[in-house]
Amino acid sequence: MLLDVFIVSLIITLLAGHKLSNFKNLKLEWIELFILGFLIQLAIVWLSFKNVAFVEKYHFWLHILSFTLLFIGIIKNINAPGFKWMGIGILLNFLVIVANNGQMPVSGTGLEKVGLGSYKEILQSGKYLTHTLIGKGTHLPFLADRFYIPHPYPRPTLFSIGDIFIGIGLFILIFKGTMPKIKEG
Numbered sequence: 001m002l003l004d005v006f007i008v009s010l011i012i013t014l015l016a017g018h019k020l021s022n023f024k025n026l027k028l029e030w031i032e033l034f035i036l037g038f039l040i041q042l043a044i045v046w047l048s049f050k051n052v053a054f055v056e057k058y059h060f061w062l063h064i065l066s067f068t069l070l071f072i073g074i075i076k077n078i079n080a081p082g083f084k085w086m087g088i089g090i091l092l093n094f095l096v097i098v099a100n101n102g103q104m105p106v107s108g109t110g111l112e113k114v115g116l117g118s119y120k121e122i123l124q125s126g127k128y129l130t131h132t133l134i135g136k137g138t139h140l141p142f143l144a145d146r147f148y149i150p151h152p153y154p155r156p157t158l159f160s161i162g163d164i165f166i167g168i169g170l171f172i173l174i175f176k177g178t179m180p181k182i183k184e185g
Contacts, residue, residue, distance in 0.1 A: 018178035060102030064170035082172030089165030105144035114156035
């Protein structure tokens with residue numbers, strides 16, 4: 001979903017006459033933390049399918065570490081456009097993940113509606129360490145990946161309330177961050 005928001009944000013920004021080069025005027029700090037946080041999450045998934053014992057044993061703490069890096073990045077940039085929204089979304093996703101042993105619960109029905117029903121078996125097997133199926137023991141299911149955009153949308157997807165906030169923040173960041181700089185005087 002966030003890739004879609006990114007692309008739509010760029011299109012709207014360009015149609016509004018904004019220049020991507022204006023983005024350099026934002027004074028963003030420690031952006032590397034966002035990259036590292038997301039790389040840790042990708043590594044958890046990739047290494048879990050490689051049966052890396054360390055990742056299987058410590059996936060919860062690795063996931064917490066990734067979110068800690070994201071939170072530090074948000075705090076360092078809290079006054080930049082969109083970061084408050086993104087911070088709320090990251091917090092909501094963090095809450096549901098922590099409440100569910102380091103895994104984001106996912107709607108099985110939603111998976112089927114977007115054509116990813118085969119992923120249900122992978123999630124049930126426990127091999128996908130960052131996600132799990134919503135079930136009777138799921139905590140905070142209203143914050144889980146339970147919303148979906150089905151076909152005919154070109155990229156059917158599932159998302160959470162937190163993802164919506166992150167998407168709003170990303171749009172604001174791109175739109176406001178590319179606005180022409182107002183000349184003073």
